Amino acid sequence: MQAWKMVDVAHADAVASGRLRIGTLEDYKGIENGRADPADGGLTINSGVLMGAVPEHNAALARMRSTNVGLMVNCTISFQQPPLYAFCMAMPGCRHDPSPDQPKAMFQIGDVHRFAELIAQANSEMLGEWRVDYVRYEPRNVMALDAFSDAHPFIKDVRFEAEQEIRIIWRPRSDTATPFVTSPNEAIAALLTATAIGGTFSR
Numbered sequence: 001m002q003a004w005k006m007v008d009v010a011h012a013d014a015v016a017s018g019r020l021r022i023g024t025l026e027d028y029k030g031i032e033n034g035r036a037d038p039a040d041g042g043l044t045i046n047s048g049v050l051m052g053a054v055p056e057h058n059a060a061l062a063r064m065r066s067t068n069v070g071l072m073v074n075c076t077i078s079f080q081q082p083p084l085y086a087f088c089m090a091m092p093g094c095r096h097d098p099s100p101d102q103p104k105a106m107f108q109i110g111d112v113h114r115f116a117e118l119i120a121q122a123n124s125e126m127l128g129e130w131r132v133d134y135v136r137y138e139p140r141n142v143m144a145l146d147a148f149s150d151a152h153p154f155i156k157d158v159r160f161e162a163e164q165e166i167r168i169i170w171r172p173r174s175d176t177a178t179p180f181v182t183s184p185n186e187a188i189a190a191l192l193t194a195t196a197i198g199g200t201f202s203r
Helices: 009-016 055-063 112-122 158-163
Strands: 003-008 021-024 043-046 049-051 071-073 076-079 085-090 104-109 127-134 141-143 165-172 192-197
Touching (some): 003 009, 009 192, 112 127, 112 165
Parallel strands (some): 043 141
Antiparallel strands (some): 003 085, 003 104, 021 085, 085 165, 104 192
16 A cells, blocks of 8 residues: 655655654644544534434434433533554545645655554554554534444544545554654655655645
8 A cells, every 4th residue: 555645844854764753643633724623533423312212212322322311312422532643644646735835745655554564663662553544534423313433543524535544543552642753764764755845735
């Protein structure tokens, strides 16, 4: 799998050396220039009116983890992800730019799975098991009786669909996850190819 990574030009030299900022799902909420997902990987379910005696209503209550409830009216329950490390990229060809006024550098990552593995190996004191996948875009604020997917770190709300995101998720070695910057790494740098420096990349 290949991916593109867009960074501010000021960070291009660091990225080219294999020096990367590894964020968290929580952290990414605050760095998207006012477009942040307030519940990245999460899910908000609105009950409407649910009566436990009605089988499909009872199933909806179970999904809200509210069993043995006779009646629920207009309650909202939100599910969030546990602490997780994340590195976000885009599908090749995606030129979506959340901050088009800032000059960018574009890097192609030749083998995202190997890239994730090398980052984990070089930072094994912080990063545990990992997964690479495409992000799916689905409604994340739903009614209890709707059909929907559970909270998941590879699902974001449909309003972010233009991002065409590919994501690496690592479990932290501890109960917390704090963003950090890796040391330069030649093996990681070898998987990064600068395809454009400067300019803007909006569609």
